[in-house]
Amino acid sequence: MSSAIRHFPLDTVIHHHAHDFHQIVIGLHGQAEFEIEGLGGAISALSGCIVPANHMHYYAGTGDNHQLVIDLPHDALSLTGHHHELARLFDAPRFFDLDASLARYLDFVLQELRLLSAQGALSDLQQDRLAATLLGSLHARLSGDGSPTGRPLDLTALDRYIDRHLGGQLRVADLAAQACLSEAHFTARFRAQTGLSPWRYVMRRRLETARRMIHESHLPLSEIAALTGFTNQSALSRAFRRDYGHPPSQLRRAPRRHLASGIPTA
16 A cells, blocks of 8 residues: 545544554644544644554544545555654654645645646655655654753653543643643653653553552443543553553453553553
8 A cells, every 4th residue: 555645624523443554634724623542632724633553533524624634554655765764753643733844845745636636647656755755844843853951851740730631632732831842842851751652651641540440449431431531431441452451341350469460661
């Protein structure tokens, strides 16, 4: 499968799925809501989101909307060979804004798509080339400066903020604002200090809290899922299986001493 670049409106009815290829969605006009494995946010013109492969995501357009969507398989030319570093973009879901230079490149991409489609000559190679330039520019802007400096982040304060908002949508931009840093610098500093991406850290805290609530309460799993920021019980079960190797229901079926107390890693 090669890269595929398309643009179309999103249905205003909420849909959800996961797929075995990476995806980038950029707003052209109007607005759309996304929730990607518990990370929520809105995209509008010149903003977008990164959806890593095999991540369940819920999405819906709002009114008159139009989005550019780029599908990227693991073996796409834009993610392999001398472009292999660009695959790091998909380490975790995130939201981003386009600066003026990327906005101009987006206009160029749209013009190329219109021109080549009209000529009936939009090849897989041309789409891969357009995608590679966009990915390279995004990677340069979102990866930080590679050498995080400054005083350590106050993880205790961040944990308090995360816990207060655990049942809602938590964006990396919200955490960065708590640290008074840009999203890119916060992400680089956070990974250097904790060894985890902010998204993975939040997911670990959601799971640890859900695990504790299952042990200490008789609340239904569906309610625990909602209180810890999972879209539904199925999303909680999928995360448990991925990180602990068993469903959350097993915590109530089996004696505690038989359960591993594993902690998710990056």
